Every structure is written in C-alpha cells, then in structure tokens.
Amino acid sequence: MSVFHDHSDPELVRLKAAALVESLPWLKKYNGKIMVIKFGGNAMVDPKLFQAFAEDVVFLRLAGIRPVIVHGGGPQINEMLTKLGIQSEFRGGYRVTTPEAMEVVRMVLTGKVNPRLVDEINTHSPFAIGLSGVDAGLFNAVKREPQRVDGELIDFGQVGDIISVRVDPVLAMLDRGLIPVVSSIAADQKQTGVALNINADAAAGALASTLGAEKLVILTDVKGVYANWPDTASLISSMSVSELEELLPNLAGGMIPKMKACIGAVRGGVPQAAVIDGREPHSVLLEILTDNGIGTAVVADEIATPATSSIPVITG
Numbered sequence: 001m002s003v004f005h006d007h008s009d010p011e012l013v014r015l016k017a018a019a020l021v022e023s024l025p026w027l028k029k030y031n032g033k034i035m036v037i038k039f040g041g042n043a044m045v046d047p048k049l050f051q052a053f054a055e056d057v058v059f060l061r062l063a064g065i066r067p068v069i070v071h072g073g074g075p076q077i078n079e080m081l082t083k084l085g086i087q088s089e090f091r092g093g094y095r096v097t098t099p100e101a102m103e104v105v106r107m108v109l110t111g112k113v114n115p116r117l118v119d120e121i122n123t124h125s126p127f128a129i130g131l132s133g134v135d136a137g138l139f140n141a142v143k144r145e146p147q148r149v150d151g152e153l154i155d156f157g158q159v160g161d162i163i164s165v166r167v168d169p170v171l172a173m174l175d176r177g178l179i180p181v182v183s184s185i186a187a188d189q190k191q192t193g194v195a196l197n198i199n200a201d202a203a204a205g206a207l208a209s210t211l212g213a214e215k216l217v218i219l220t221d222v223k224g225v226y227a228n229w230p231d232t233a234s235l236i237s238s239m240s241v242s243e244l245e246e247l248l249p250n251l252a253g254g255m256i257p258k259m260k261a262c263i264g265a266v267r268g269g270v271p272q273a274a275v276i277d278g279r280e281p282h283s284v285l286l287e288i289l290t291d292n293g294i295g296t297a298v299v300a301d302e303i304a305t306p307a308t309s310s311i312p313v314i315t316g
Contacts (some may be wrong), residue, residue: 023289030288031064033214034174038204038261039071039117041221043278053219054120056284057179061127065288066174069128069181070207072200073105073113080104092149093256097157097197105197106132109183118181127179133203134195136169139186141196160186160196162203165210182207205261209268216265217287218258219278224296225251225259238297241266262298273298 037057043049060067074095081088081104088101097105114130121128133139141160146153173180184200201218208216225247228234239247241263248259255275262273276287276295287293 019290022291023285026289027063027065030214032066034066034068034208034211035060035288036068036070036204036208036211036213036216036265037284038200038216038218039069039278040074040200041219041278043219043283044071044073044113045075046279049278049281050117050120052281053278053284054117055124056282057121058124058127059285060288061177061179062125067179068170068174068207068211068213069117069179070184070200070204071109071113071117071181072184073109076113077105077108080108090254091154091156092147093254094156094159094199095197096154097159099158102158102195102197106185106195109185114181114183121179121181127177128181129173129178130181130183131169132183133186133198137166137187138169138182139184139198139203139206140164140166140189141186141198142189143196158194158196160188160198162186162198162206163189165206167207167210170207170211199257199261201257201261202264205265205268205273208265208270208273213265213270214272215288216262216270216273217284218261218273218275219283220255220258220275221277221279222255222275223277223294224275225255236296237292238299240299240301242301244298259298266298266300271299 039053043053057067057069081101084104086100086104089096110132118128118130131138139162141162144156144159144161146155170180184198184203186196186198188194188196204218205216223235225236225239226234227236244259244263248256251259258275262275265273274287274293274295274297276283280286280294283294287295
C-alpha cells in the first residue's frame, strides 16, 4: 500500500494537519523577512541533529523566509587543538586565542565546519554559499582589551570585538535566493592581514541588527534561561531586555555571550531574539513556526523606544 494513502492512524493524520495549520500565521508573518540563526552546540557534532538543522533551514527558505546562518566551531576547534598539542582555555565564556590557536581556528572554521554545513544544506537544494567574516570586509573588528575575569586581568589574545558590518555581500546573496553561511572570524581593522576570533553569538547578534532581521535564533545545549538554576521548573519563556540585564550577572559563563548577543540585537532593532535547545530535533522550526516556541524569547521593554544598532553598517 502506498504510504501517501495510508490512513490507518487517523489521529496521527490530524496531528500533522494541526501542526501545518499552526504554522500558517507564522509563515505569513515571516514571509520575505530575514532570520539570522546561530548554529552551535551539540547540533554541530550529532549527525542526526546536523541533518535536521539543514532540513529546517531549507524548509524556511522554500517557505519564503530568508535565513542567514552564523556558526562557530568550538568542539571541532578543541579537537584539532588537542591533536596539535596547542593549549587553549575559556575565560568568562570566551576562548583565549594565541596566534598559534588562531591559525587552527581559521583553518577549522573555513576549511571544515563551513563547507560541511554548506554541503549538508545543498544536499536538498543548491541554496547555501559559504563565506567568512573576513570575506568582502563583512566583519571588521578590533582586538579586545584585557578584561578582569573573576578578579584576574585576562589578555584574550587574538579575540576581537566587531566595530562595523558590511551588509552588502550578504544582502546580495539573499536577493539571489541564496542562504549565506558565515564563519565567525573578522579582519583586524588596525592590522592589515590579521584575523581575529569573534564569538559566534556576538557575530550573529551584530549581523542580525545591521541586516534589520526579524528574529535572531541562537542554538545552544540548554532549554533556555532559568530564573533559578538548577530548578528546571524556573525556565523563562519570555523576558524583556531589562529583565535579562538584571539576571545577567547570575548566569553561567557560557550563557553570558549568548544573552549579550540577544540584548544587543534587540536593542539594535531586532523585534525578538531567542535562545533554544539545539539538542531537540527540528528545534528551529519548533521555535519559529509554532505558537509557543521552545526556548527563551527576549523582547524590547514595552516602554522603550525603538533603538538603532550600535554597530555601524558599511555599504558599497
């Protein structure tokens, strides 16, 4: 019997129909809009989750949404650094990046993670095109000044903070129906030919605000933000920027860059940013195309006036 005419489970058929109907208002809302998605966490190393993410992205594109993917590559970078015997550590949620480590970061992001993600998306349709933050001057950054972490002054090495974004290359790709897949490195504005390691969450937030994205979605390995961790019943489904800023000092180190990215994006004019559990198959579709979503959404304060991005936009 053909599976296309198998009605042996009417309840399953009804559930599928209900899910499709539930997605309709969201497909209408987001049609033609830019959606910046930061790909990371366990979804990067689990083959089934990796495949599901690519399917989600292609679904969005075919449904009329314009996705832009920003990725890091922490697990893959760690693996390669270990193989090469290069020391590396995280402080305050950021990787301390020596010149030797930076060579590995660039090699892994542009030579391994980016093409693999492009290939996975393109197994469905030839939409994805890879680029790094260095290409066409997409991200320009300056080396981060030493900062205190737990009372200790830390030099982060070749870690950069984005100071400008050139949106033209990404917009040109989107206008041609392509899906840009961007790795999180940037050119050092003060030193020609030097690349800087950019936190992928920060890169996604900066790109979302400068592109005028409708939403920023950040994949991670937790269900969202908890008001009272480890009490899993304290998961917050939605919060304002001000509420998140108050909670920020109590968050674990790895969550801080993600939530700062959400704050920056929303303050920069993005209507909503969300942190979702990338360990859930098809988490992107569940967040974007269902009524309740699955993570923690961050929105502007009700009394706040629309802001403009603090990241300069470079055109031409």
